Amino acid sequence: QGGGSAVIDMENMDDTSGSSFEDMGEMHQRMKEEEEEEAEGEAGAAEEEDGEFLGVKGLQGQLGRQVADQGGKMWQAGKRQASKAFSLYANIDILRPYFDVEPVQVRARLLESMIPVKMINFPQKIAGELYGPLMLVFTLVAILLHGMKTSDTIIREGTLMGTAIGTCFGYWLGVSSFIYFLAYLCNAQITLVQMLSLLGYGLFGHCITLFVTYNIHFHSLFYIFWLGVGGLSTLRMVAVLLSRTVGHTQRLILCGTLAALHMLFLLYLHFAYHKVVEGILDTLEGPNMPPFQRVARDIPVVSNVVLNTTAKAVALTL
Amino acid sequence: SGFVPPDMVQQQPYTGQIYQPTQAYTPTSAQSFYGSNFEDEPPLLEELGINFDHIWQKTLTVLHPLKVADGTIMNETDLAGPMVFCLAFGATLLLAGKIQFGYVYGISAIGCVGMFCLLNLMSMTGVSFGCVASVLGYCLLPMILLSTFAIVFSLQGITGIILTAGVIGWCSFSASKIFISALAMEGQQLLVAYPCALLYGVFALISVF
Numbered sequence: 167q168g169g170g171s172a173v174i175d176m177e178n179m180d181d182t183s184g185s186s187f188e189d190m191g192e193m194h195q196r197m198k199e200e201e202e203e204e205a206e207g208e209a210g211a212a213e214e215e216d217g218e219f220l221g222v223k224g225l226q227g228q229l230g231r232q233v234a235d236q237g238g239k240m241w242q243a244g245k246r247q248a249s250k251a252f253s254l255y256a257n258i259d260i261l262r263p264y265f266d267v268e269p270v271q272v273r274a275r276l277l278e279s280m281i282p283v284k285m286i287n288f289p290q291k292i293a294g295e296l297y298g299p300l301m302l303v304f305t306l307v308a309i310l311l312h313g314m315k316t317s318d319t320i321i322r323e324g325t326l327m328g329t330a331i332g333t334c335f336g337y338w339l340g341v342s343s344f345i346y347f348l349a350y351l352c353n354a355q356i357t358l359v360q361m362l363s364l365l366g367y368g369l370f371g372h373c374i375t376l377f378v379t380y381n382i383h384f385h386s387l388f389y390i391f392w393l394g395v396g397g398l399s400t401l402r403m404v405a406v407l408l409s410r411t412v413g414h415t416q417r418l419i420l421c422g423t424l425a426a427l428h429m430l431f432l433l434y435l436h437f438a439y440h441k442v443v444e445g446i447l448d449t450l451e452g453p454n455m456p457p458f459q460r461v462a463r464d465i466p467v468v469s470n471v472v473l474n475t476t477a478k479a480v481a482l483t484l
Numbered sequence: 485s486g487f488v489p490p491d492m493v494q495q496q497p498y499t500g501q502i503y504q505p506t507q508a509y510t511p512t513s514a515q516s517f518y519g520s521n522f523e524d525e526p527p528l529l530e531e532l533g534i535n536f537d538h539i540w541q542k543t544l545t546v547l548h549p550l551k552v553a554d555g556t557i558m559n560e561t562d563l564a565g566p567m568v569f570c571l572a573f574g575a576t577l578l579l580a581g582k583i584q585f586g587y588v589y590g591i592s593a594i595g596c597v598g599m600f601c602l603l604n605l606m607s608m609t610g611v612s613f614g615c616v617a618s619v620l621g622y623c624l625l626p627m628i629l630l631s632t633f634a635i636v637f638s639l640q641g642i643t644g645i646i647l648t649a650g651v652i653g654w655c656s657f658s659a660s661k662i663f664i665s666a667l668a669m670e671g672q673q674l675l676v677a678y679p680c681a682l683l684y685g686v687f688a689l690i691s692v693f
Contacts, residue, residue, distance in 0.1 A: 258604065265605040301678055301679065304682050305682065308685055312689065315693040316693075
Protein backbone atom coordinates (compact mmCIF):
# COMPACT_ATOMS: atom_id res chain seq x y z
CA GLN A 167 0.00 0.00 0.00
CA GLY A 168 1.18 3.50 -0.73
CA GLY A 169 3.05 2.14 -3.72
CA GLY A 170 3.52 5.36 -5.58
CA SER A 171 -0.13 6.15 -6.15
CA ALA A 172 -0.96 9.62 -7.32
CA VAL A 173 -3.74 10.14 -4.79
CA ILE A 174 -3.03 13.14 -2.62
CA ASP A 175 -4.25 13.05 0.94
CA MET A 176 -6.48 16.11 1.19
CA GLU A 177 -6.10 16.33 4.97
CA ASN A 178 -2.69 17.82 4.54
CA MET A 179 -3.81 20.35 1.99
CA ASP A 180 -6.13 22.45 4.13
CA ASP A 181 -3.82 25.41 4.12
CA THR A 182 -3.39 27.63 1.08
CA SER A 183 0.18 26.63 0.47
CA GLY A 184 -0.78 23.11 -0.44
CA SER A 185 -1.22 23.56 -4.16
CA SER A 186 2.15 24.66 -5.36
CA PHE A 187 4.52 22.31 -7.09
CA GLU A 188 7.08 22.59 -4.34
CA ASP A 189 4.59 21.30 -1.85
CA MET A 190 3.61 18.47 -4.17
CA GLY A 191 7.23 17.62 -4.43
CA GLU A 192 7.43 17.57 -0.65
CA MET A 193 4.41 15.29 -0.50
CA HIS A 194 6.04 12.87 -2.86
CA GLN A 195 9.26 13.05 -0.91
CA ARG A 196 7.40 12.27 2.30
CA MET A 197 5.58 9.38 0.66
CA LYS A 198 8.84 8.03 -0.65
CA GLU A 199 10.48 8.30 2.75
CA GLU A 200 7.57 6.51 4.37
CA GLU A 201 7.90 3.76 1.80
CA GLU A 202 11.56 3.41 2.50
CA GLU A 203 11.03 3.30 6.21
CA GLU A 204 8.52 0.54 5.71
CA ALA A 205 10.87 -1.33 3.46
CA GLU A 206 13.72 -0.90 5.88
CA GLY A 207 11.52 -2.11 8.71
CA GLU A 208 10.66 -5.24 6.76
CA ALA A 209 14.22 -5.78 5.75
CA GLY A 210 15.41 -5.35 9.31
CA ALA A 211 12.92 -7.95 10.51
CA ALA A 212 13.90 -10.35 7.76
CA GLU A 213 17.54 -9.86 8.58
CA GLU A 214 17.03 -10.66 12.19
CA GLU A 215 15.11 -13.74 11.22
CA ASP A 216 17.78 -15.02 8.93
CA GLY A 217 20.59 -13.83 11.11
CA GLU A 218 19.98 -16.75 13.40
CA PHE A 219 21.07 -19.12 10.70
CA LEU A 220 24.45 -17.65 10.07
CA GLY A 221 26.09 -20.94 9.63
CA VAL A 222 23.58 -22.17 7.11
CA LYS A 223 22.98 -19.46 4.53
CA GLY A 224 25.91 -17.22 4.99
CA LEU A 225 25.56 -13.62 6.13
CA GLN A 226 27.07 -12.32 2.89
CA GLY A 227 24.32 -13.75 0.69
CA GLN A 228 21.43 -12.37 2.73
CA LEU A 229 22.92 -8.96 3.32
CA GLY A 230 23.92 -8.67 -0.29
CA ARG A 231 20.41 -9.43 -1.38
CA GLN A 232 18.89 -6.94 1.04
CA VAL A 233 21.25 -4.20 -0.11
CA ALA A 234 20.45 -4.93 -3.73
CA ASP A 235 16.74 -4.82 -2.92
CA GLN A 236 17.17 -1.49 -1.19
CA GLY A 237 19.10 -0.08 -4.11
CA GLY A 238 16.45 -1.38 -6.47
CA LYS A 239 13.65 0.18 -4.44
CA MET A 240 15.36 3.55 -4.34
CA TRP A 241 15.92 3.42 -8.08
CA GLN A 242 12.25 2.56 -8.63
CA ALA A 243 11.09 5.39 -6.41
CA GLY A 244 13.40 7.86 -8.10
CA LYS A 245 12.33 6.74 -11.54
CA ARG A 246 8.68 7.04 -10.62
CA GLN A 247 9.15 10.56 -9.35
CA ALA A 248 11.09 11.62 -12.44
CA SER A 249 8.50 10.18 -14.79
CA LYS A 250 5.71 11.93 -12.89
CA ALA A 251 7.51 15.27 -13.21
CA PHE A 252 8.20 14.58 -16.87
CA SER A 253 4.59 13.76 -17.68
CA LEU A 254 3.48 16.86 -15.82
CA TYR A 255 5.76 19.28 -17.68
CA ALA A 256 6.22 17.72 -21.07
CA ASN A 257 2.67 16.87 -21.94
CA ILE A 258 2.77 16.79 -25.71
CA ASP A 259 -0.61 15.13 -25.98
CA ILE A 260 -2.22 18.53 -26.48
CA LEU A 261 -0.62 18.55 -29.94
CA ARG A 262 -2.02 15.14 -30.83
CA PRO A 263 -5.11 16.30 -32.79
CA TYR A 264 -2.95 18.37 -35.13
CA PHE A 265 -1.08 15.32 -36.38
CA ASP A 266 -4.05 13.20 -37.32
CA VAL A 267 -3.78 13.21 -41.10
CA GLU A 268 -3.90 10.91 -44.11
CA PRO A 269 -1.32 10.98 -46.93
CA VAL A 270 -4.04 11.97 -49.41
CA GLN A 271 -4.95 15.03 -47.37
CA VAL A 272 -1.33 16.13 -47.12
CA ARG A 273 -0.84 15.80 -50.85
CA ALA A 274 -4.02 17.73 -51.58
CA ARG A 275 -3.01 20.54 -49.25
CA LEU A 276 0.45 20.74 -50.78
CA LEU A 277 -0.99 21.21 -54.23
CA GLU A 278 -3.59 23.68 -52.98
CA SER A 279 -0.88 25.84 -51.42
CA MET A 280 0.23 26.85 -54.89
CA ILE A 281 -3.21 27.81 -56.17
CA PRO A 282 -4.44 31.26 -55.17
CA VAL A 283 -8.14 31.37 -54.40
CA LYS A 284 -10.31 33.87 -56.20
CA MET A 285 -13.13 34.22 -53.70
CA ILE A 286 -12.01 36.68 -51.07
CA ASN A 287 -15.46 37.76 -49.99
CA PHE A 288 -16.05 35.10 -47.41
CA PRO A 289 -13.51 33.48 -45.11
CA GLN A 290 -11.53 30.66 -46.66
CA LYS A 291 -11.07 27.48 -44.70
CA ILE A 292 -7.58 26.83 -43.32
CA ALA A 293 -6.75 23.34 -42.12
CA GLY A 294 -5.23 23.55 -38.65
CA GLU A 295 -2.75 20.78 -39.16
CA LEU A 296 0.90 20.73 -38.13
CA TYR A 297 2.32 17.58 -39.73
CA GLY A 298 2.64 19.03 -43.24
CA PRO A 299 4.20 22.34 -42.15
CA LEU A 300 6.65 20.59 -39.81
CA MET A 301 7.78 18.22 -42.55
CA LEU A 302 8.14 21.13 -44.97
CA VAL A 303 10.33 23.03 -42.52
CA PHE A 304 12.53 19.96 -42.07
CA THR A 305 12.70 19.54 -45.84
CA LEU A 306 13.84 23.14 -46.16
CA VAL A 307 16.52 22.43 -43.55
CA ALA A 308 17.68 19.42 -45.55
CA ILE A 309 17.76 21.41 -48.79
CA LEU A 310 19.75 24.19 -47.12
CA LEU A 311 22.21 21.66 -45.75
CA HIS A 312 22.57 20.12 -49.18
CA GLY A 313 23.15 23.53 -50.69
CA MET A 314 25.73 24.43 -48.08
CA LYS A 315 27.57 21.16 -48.50
CA THR A 316 27.59 21.43 -52.29
CA SER A 317 28.94 24.93 -52.17
CA ASP A 318 31.42 24.22 -49.34
CA THR A 319 30.06 27.01 -47.21
CA ILE A 320 32.05 27.49 -44.03
CA ILE A 321 30.18 28.78 -41.02
CA ARG A 322 32.60 30.23 -38.55
CA GLU A 323 30.45 30.74 -35.49
CA GLY A 324 28.43 27.55 -35.16
CA THR A 325 27.67 24.51 -37.20
CA LEU A 326 26.00 23.98 -40.57
CA MET A 327 23.20 21.99 -39.02
CA GLY A 328 22.58 24.55 -36.30
CA THR A 329 22.49 27.42 -38.77
CA ALA A 330 20.07 25.65 -41.09
CA ILE A 331 17.71 24.60 -38.31
CA GLY A 332 17.89 28.00 -36.66
CA THR A 333 17.13 29.85 -39.88
CA CYS A 334 14.18 27.70 -40.94
CA PHE A 335 12.52 27.23 -37.58
CA GLY A 336 13.21 30.83 -36.67
CA TYR A 337 11.46 32.02 -39.79
CA TRP A 338 8.50 29.69 -39.41
CA LEU A 339 7.84 30.32 -35.73
CA GLY A 340 8.95 33.95 -35.65
CA VAL A 341 7.13 35.23 -38.70
CA SER A 342 4.00 33.24 -37.83
CA SER A 343 3.90 34.80 -34.39
CA PHE A 344 4.56 38.26 -35.79
CA ILE A 345 1.83 38.01 -38.41
CA TYR A 346 -0.51 36.58 -35.78
CA PHE A 347 0.23 39.61 -33.63
CA LEU A 348 -0.45 41.92 -36.57
CA ALA A 349 -3.63 40.00 -37.32
CA TYR A 350 -4.71 40.54 -33.75
CA LEU A 351 -4.11 44.27 -34.18
CA CYS A 352 -5.90 44.35 -37.53
CA ASN A 353 -8.84 42.27 -36.33
CA ALA A 354 -8.31 39.39 -38.68
CA GLN A 355 -10.02 36.07 -38.03
CA ILE A 356 -7.15 33.66 -37.66
CA THR A 357 -5.71 31.55 -34.87
CA LEU A 358 -2.07 30.88 -34.20
CA VAL A 359 -2.24 27.24 -35.30
CA GLN A 360 -3.91 28.27 -38.54
CA MET A 361 -1.22 30.87 -39.14
CA LEU A 362 1.52 28.30 -38.48
CA SER A 363 -0.19 25.93 -40.88
CA LEU A 364 -0.64 28.58 -43.58
CA LEU A 365 2.95 29.80 -43.45
CA GLY A 366 4.27 26.26 -43.25
CA TYR A 367 2.49 25.22 -46.41
CA GLY A 368 3.67 28.46 -48.00
CA LEU A 369 7.24 27.16 -47.63
CA PHE A 370 6.46 24.51 -50.25
CA GLY A 371 7.19 27.04 -52.98
CA HIS A 372 10.48 27.92 -51.29
CA CYS A 373 11.47 24.24 -51.14
CA ILE A 374 10.82 23.72 -54.84
CA THR A 375 12.64 26.90 -55.86
CA LEU A 376 15.71 26.22 -53.77
CA PHE A 377 15.87 22.56 -54.71
CA VAL A 378 15.95 23.46 -58.40
CA THR A 379 18.20 26.51 -58.22
CA TYR A 380 20.80 25.01 -55.88
CA ASN A 381 21.46 22.36 -58.51
CA ILE A 382 21.09 24.41 -61.69
CA HIS A 383 23.01 27.61 -61.30
CA PHE A 384 21.51 30.31 -63.47
CA HIS A 385 20.70 33.70 -62.13
CA SER A 386 17.83 34.33 -64.52
CA LEU A 387 16.33 30.94 -63.73
CA PHE A 388 16.33 31.85 -60.06
CA TYR A 389 14.53 35.11 -60.71
CA ILE A 390 11.90 33.35 -62.83
CA PHE A 391 11.31 30.81 -60.05
CA TRP A 392 11.34 33.54 -57.41
CA LEU A 393 8.60 35.49 -59.11
CA GLY A 394 6.65 32.52 -60.42
CA VAL A 395 6.70 29.86 -57.74
CA GLY A 396 7.38 32.16 -54.79
CA GLY A 397 4.81 34.60 -56.05
CA LEU A 398 2.13 31.93 -56.40
CA SER A 399 2.51 30.68 -52.87
CA THR A 400 2.60 34.24 -51.53
CA LEU A 401 -0.55 35.10 -53.48
CA ARG A 402 -2.29 32.10 -52.01
CA MET A 403 -1.45 33.15 -48.43
CA VAL A 404 -2.36 36.76 -49.14
CA ALA A 405 -5.71 35.76 -50.64
CA VAL A 406 -6.59 33.65 -47.61
CA LEU A 407 -5.68 36.46 -45.25
CA LEU A 408 -7.61 38.99 -47.34
CA SER A 409 -10.70 36.86 -47.09
CA ARG A 410 -10.43 36.95 -43.32
CA THR A 411 -9.74 40.66 -42.82
CA VAL A 412 -12.08 43.63 -43.05
CA GLY A 413 -11.03 47.14 -43.95
CA HIS A 414 -8.63 48.43 -46.55
CA THR A 415 -5.88 49.71 -44.28
CA GLN A 416 -5.81 46.56 -42.22
CA ARG A 417 -5.68 44.39 -45.31
CA LEU A 418 -2.87 46.46 -46.73
CA ILE A 419 -0.78 46.27 -43.58
CA LEU A 420 -1.24 42.57 -42.98
CA CYS A 421 -0.89 41.30 -46.50
CA GLY A 422 1.86 43.70 -47.43
CA THR A 423 3.97 42.62 -44.48
CA LEU A 424 3.45 38.94 -45.16
CA ALA A 425 4.19 39.26 -48.88
CA ALA A 426 7.34 41.29 -48.27
CA LEU A 427 8.69 38.93 -45.61
CA HIS A 428 7.94 35.79 -47.59
CA MET A 429 9.53 36.96 -50.83
CA LEU A 430 12.52 38.51 -49.11
CA PHE A 431 13.17 35.28 -47.20
CA LEU A 432 13.47 33.35 -50.45
CA LEU A 433 15.83 35.98 -51.81
CA TYR A 434 17.91 35.79 -48.64
CA LEU A 435 18.12 31.99 -48.72
CA HIS A 436 19.32 32.00 -52.26
CA PHE A 437 21.97 34.64 -51.86
CA ALA A 438 23.26 33.89 -48.38
CA TYR A 439 23.99 30.25 -49.02
CA HIS A 440 24.93 30.40 -52.64
CA LYS A 441 27.67 33.01 -52.93
CA VAL A 442 30.56 30.61 -52.88
CA VAL A 443 29.22 28.62 -55.80
CA GLU A 444 29.09 31.73 -57.93
CA GLY A 445 32.67 32.50 -57.10
CA ILE A 446 33.82 29.06 -58.12
CA LEU A 447 31.83 29.20 -61.34
CA ASP A 448 33.31 32.55 -62.25
CA THR A 449 36.84 31.23 -61.98
CA LEU A 450 36.08 28.07 -63.89
CA GLU A 451 33.82 29.31 -66.64
CA GLY A 452 33.93 33.08 -66.51
CA PRO A 453 35.84 35.57 -68.63
CA ASN A 454 39.44 34.72 -69.27
CA MET A 455 41.49 35.52 -66.25
CA PRO A 456 45.24 36.00 -66.59
CA PRO A 457 47.26 33.09 -65.33
CA PHE A 458 48.87 33.44 -61.97
CA GLN A 459 51.91 35.68 -62.37
CA ARG A 460 55.15 34.90 -60.66
CA VAL A 461 56.70 38.10 -59.39
CA ALA A 462 60.27 38.10 -58.15
CA ARG A 463 60.66 39.22 -54.60
CA ASP A 464 62.16 42.67 -54.61
CA ILE A 465 64.22 43.24 -51.50
CA PRO A 466 64.50 47.01 -51.05
CA VAL A 467 67.97 48.52 -50.72
CA VAL A 468 67.09 50.19 -47.45
CA SER A 469 66.85 47.02 -45.57
CA ASN A 470 70.28 45.92 -46.80
CA VAL A 471 71.84 49.06 -45.41
CA VAL A 472 70.12 48.57 -42.11
CA LEU A 473 71.32 44.99 -41.96
CA ASN A 474 74.93 45.95 -42.67
CA THR A 475 74.91 48.74 -40.12
CA THR A 476 73.53 46.46 -37.47
CA ALA A 477 76.13 43.82 -38.23
CA LYS A 478 78.92 46.38 -37.97
CA ALA A 479 77.58 47.66 -34.67
CA VAL A 480 77.44 44.16 -33.26
CA ALA A 481 80.98 43.45 -34.43
CA LEU A 482 82.26 46.63 -32.85
CA THR A 483 80.75 45.85 -29.48
CA LEU A 484 82.24 42.37 -29.52
CA SER B 485 -11.84 -42.31 11.29
CA GLY B 486 -10.10 -39.11 12.10
CA PHE B 487 -9.14 -36.20 10.05
CA VAL B 488 -5.68 -36.85 8.71
CA PRO B 489 -3.86 -33.73 7.53
CA PRO B 490 -2.65 -34.22 3.99
CA ASP B 491 0.88 -33.27 4.99
CA MET B 492 1.33 -36.37 7.03
CA VAL B 493 0.51 -38.66 4.14
CA GLN B 494 3.28 -37.40 1.90
CA GLN B 495 6.68 -37.52 3.53
CA GLN B 496 9.04 -34.72 2.56
CA PRO B 497 12.56 -35.96 1.89
CA TYR B 498 14.95 -34.77 4.54
CA THR B 499 17.29 -32.28 2.95
CA GLY B 500 19.34 -31.57 6.03
CA GLN B 501 18.14 -27.98 6.27
CA ILE B 502 15.16 -27.28 8.48
CA TYR B 503 13.25 -24.07 9.16
CA GLN B 504 14.06 -22.48 5.87
CA PRO B 505 11.14 -20.10 5.21
CA THR B 506 12.72 -18.84 2.00
CA GLN B 507 13.29 -22.27 0.50
CA ALA B 508 9.97 -22.13 -1.39
CA TYR B 509 11.20 -18.96 -3.09
CA THR B 510 13.36 -20.26 -5.92
CA PRO B 511 15.25 -17.46 -7.54
CA THR B 512 15.10 -17.47 -11.32
CA SER B 513 17.83 -14.96 -11.97
CA ALA B 514 21.22 -14.65 -10.44
CA GLN B 515 20.67 -11.01 -9.57
CA SER B 516 18.53 -11.70 -6.53
CA PHE B 517 20.41 -14.72 -5.24
CA TYR B 518 23.98 -13.78 -4.61
CA GLY B 519 24.96 -16.88 -2.75
CA SER B 520 24.13 -19.32 -5.58
CA ASN B 521 26.48 -21.72 -7.25
CA PHE B 522 28.40 -20.91 -10.37
CA GLU B 523 26.53 -23.50 -12.42
CA ASP B 524 23.12 -22.07 -11.47
CA GLU B 525 23.80 -18.71 -13.09
CA PRO B 526 22.28 -18.13 -16.53
CA PRO B 527 24.64 -17.63 -19.44
CA LEU B 528 26.19 -14.17 -19.75
CA LEU B 529 24.53 -13.31 -23.05
CA GLU B 530 21.10 -14.16 -21.67
CA GLU B 531 21.79 -11.97 -18.64
CA LEU B 532 22.86 -9.08 -20.82
CA GLY B 533 19.79 -9.53 -22.97
CA ILE B 534 21.67 -10.14 -26.22
CA ASN B 535 19.78 -12.69 -28.25
CA PHE B 536 21.66 -13.47 -31.45
CA ASP B 537 18.75 -15.16 -33.13
CA HIS B 538 16.53 -12.10 -32.72
CA ILE B 539 19.31 -9.81 -33.90
CA TRP B 540 19.69 -11.93 -37.01
CA GLN B 541 15.92 -11.94 -37.62
CA LYS B 542 15.73 -8.15 -37.35
CA THR B 543 18.73 -7.74 -39.67
CA LEU B 544 17.08 -9.96 -42.27
CA THR B 545 13.84 -7.98 -41.99
CA VAL B 546 15.76 -4.80 -42.76
CA LEU B 547 17.83 -6.22 -45.61
CA HIS B 548 14.88 -7.78 -47.40
CA PRO B 549 12.57 -4.84 -48.12
CA LEU B 550 9.66 -6.90 -49.37
CA LYS B 551 9.61 -9.31 -46.44
CA VAL B 552 6.59 -8.80 -44.21
CA ALA B 553 7.64 -7.53 -40.81
CA ASP B 554 6.50 -9.28 -37.66
CA GLY B 555 5.20 -6.68 -35.22
CA THR B 556 6.23 -8.62 -32.14
CA ILE B 557 9.95 -8.74 -32.80
CA MET B 558 10.24 -5.14 -31.74
CA ASN B 559 8.74 -5.75 -28.34
CA GLU B 560 12.04 -6.21 -26.64
CA THR B 561 14.22 -3.15 -27.17
CA ASP B 562 17.68 -4.23 -28.11
CA LEU B 563 20.28 -1.49 -28.31
CA ALA B 564 23.31 -3.72 -28.80
CA GLY B 565 22.70 -4.13 -32.53
CA PRO B 566 22.14 -0.42 -33.23
CA MET B 567 25.25 0.51 -31.24
CA VAL B 568 27.32 -1.87 -33.33
CA PHE B 569 25.81 -0.47 -36.53
CA CYS B 570 26.53 3.15 -35.53
CA LEU B 571 30.12 2.21 -34.74
CA ALA B 572 30.42 0.36 -38.04
CA PHE B 573 29.07 3.40 -39.90
CA GLY B 574 31.59 5.63 -38.16
CA ALA B 575 34.34 3.14 -38.96
CA THR B 576 33.50 3.02 -42.66
CA LEU B 577 33.49 6.82 -42.74
CA LEU B 578 36.88 6.74 -41.02
CA LEU B 579 38.21 4.46 -43.74
CA ALA B 580 37.14 7.08 -46.26
CA GLY B 581 39.04 9.76 -44.37
CA LYS B 582 36.15 11.42 -42.57
CA ILE B 583 36.47 11.50 -38.80
CA GLN B 584 32.86 12.25 -37.96
CA PHE B 585 31.82 10.04 -35.07
CA GLY B 586 30.51 13.11 -33.27
CA TYR B 587 28.13 13.98 -36.10
CA VAL B 588 26.91 10.39 -36.33
CA TYR B 589 26.07 10.20 -32.64
CA GLY B 590 24.62 13.71 -32.49
CA ILE B 591 22.36 13.23 -35.47
CA SER B 592 21.31 9.78 -34.24
CA ALA B 593 20.34 11.18 -30.86
CA ILE B 594 18.45 14.17 -32.22
CA GLY B 595 16.79 12.05 -34.89
CA CYS B 596 15.66 9.45 -32.38
CA VAL B 597 14.18 12.10 -30.10
CA GLY B 598 12.39 13.72 -33.03
CA MET B 599 10.96 10.45 -34.33
CA PHE B 600 9.95 9.48 -30.79
CA CYS B 601 7.92 12.68 -30.37
CA LEU B 602 6.37 12.39 -33.83
CA LEU B 603 5.39 8.73 -33.48
CA ASN B 604 3.90 9.33 -30.06
CA LEU B 605 1.78 12.09 -31.54
CA MET B 606 0.70 10.11 -34.56
CA SER B 607 -0.04 6.68 -33.15
CA MET B 608 -2.94 5.54 -31.01
CA THR B 609 -0.76 3.50 -28.69
CA GLY B 610 2.40 5.19 -27.55
CA VAL B 611 5.88 3.98 -28.34
CA SER B 612 8.91 3.74 -26.10
CA PHE B 613 12.14 5.54 -26.84
CA GLY B 614 14.09 2.27 -26.83
CA CYS B 615 11.89 0.83 -29.55
CA VAL B 616 12.36 3.89 -31.78
CA ALA B 617 16.13 3.92 -31.25
CA SER B 618 16.29 0.20 -31.93
CA VAL B 619 14.35 0.35 -35.20
CA LEU B 620 16.21 3.40 -36.52
CA GLY B 621 19.52 1.80 -35.60
CA TYR B 622 18.79 -1.45 -37.39
CA CYS B 623 17.62 0.32 -40.52
CA LEU B 624 20.96 2.12 -40.73
CA LEU B 625 22.45 -1.05 -42.21
CA PRO B 626 21.99 -0.16 -45.93
CA MET B 627 23.63 3.22 -45.19
CA ILE B 628 26.68 1.29 -43.98
CA LEU B 629 26.78 -0.47 -47.33
CA LEU B 630 26.62 2.92 -49.06
CA SER B 631 29.48 4.36 -47.05
CA THR B 632 31.52 1.20 -47.68
CA PHE B 633 30.97 1.77 -51.38
CA ALA B 634 32.05 5.40 -50.88
CA ILE B 635 35.46 4.29 -49.60
CA VAL B 636 36.47 3.14 -53.02
CA PHE B 637 34.27 5.08 -55.44
CA SER B 638 33.21 8.71 -55.26
CA LEU B 639 29.49 9.31 -54.88
CA GLN B 640 29.43 12.74 -56.45
CA GLY B 641 28.46 11.77 -59.96
CA ILE B 642 25.06 10.93 -61.40
CA THR B 643 25.42 7.23 -60.46
CA GLY B 644 26.27 8.31 -56.94
CA ILE B 645 23.13 10.38 -56.70
CA ILE B 646 20.94 7.53 -57.95
CA LEU B 647 22.60 5.05 -55.60
CA THR B 648 22.26 7.41 -52.63
CA ALA B 649 18.59 8.05 -53.39
CA GLY B 650 17.99 4.31 -53.68
CA VAL B 651 19.67 3.56 -50.36
CA ILE B 652 17.77 6.35 -48.58
CA GLY B 653 14.55 4.93 -49.98
CA TRP B 654 15.50 1.42 -48.85
CA CYS B 655 16.33 2.52 -45.28
CA SER B 656 13.21 4.62 -44.84
CA PHE B 657 10.97 1.98 -46.42
CA SER B 658 12.24 -0.67 -44.00
CA ALA B 659 11.98 1.60 -40.98
CA SER B 660 8.44 2.70 -41.83
CA LYS B 661 7.44 -0.91 -42.53
CA ILE B 662 8.58 -2.01 -39.06
CA PHE B 663 6.98 1.01 -37.36
CA ILE B 664 3.68 0.44 -39.16
CA SER B 665 3.52 -3.20 -38.18
CA ALA B 666 4.55 -2.53 -34.57
CA LEU B 667 2.19 0.40 -34.03
CA ALA B 668 -0.73 -0.71 -36.21
CA MET B 669 -0.82 2.46 -38.29
CA GLU B 670 -2.05 1.19 -41.63
CA GLY B 671 -2.42 3.72 -44.38
CA GLN B 672 0.13 6.08 -42.89
CA GLN B 673 3.28 4.40 -44.12
CA LEU B 674 4.21 7.31 -46.35
CA LEU B 675 3.71 9.76 -43.50
CA VAL B 676 6.13 7.77 -41.34
CA ALA B 677 8.55 7.08 -44.17
CA TYR B 678 9.10 10.73 -45.04
CA PRO B 679 10.68 11.87 -41.75
CA CYS B 680 12.81 8.71 -41.76
CA ALA B 681 13.92 9.62 -45.27
CA LEU B 682 14.93 13.10 -44.08
CA LEU B 683 16.95 11.59 -41.22
CA TYR B 684 18.71 9.05 -43.42
CA GLY B 685 19.23 11.80 -45.99
CA VAL B 686 21.32 13.70 -43.45
CA PHE B 687 23.38 10.55 -42.84
CA ALA B 688 23.82 10.20 -46.58
CA LEU B 689 25.03 13.81 -46.75
CA ILE B 690 27.79 12.89 -44.31
CA SER B 691 28.71 9.87 -46.43
CA VAL B 692 28.73 11.64 -49.73
CA PHE B 693 30.47 14.92 -48.87
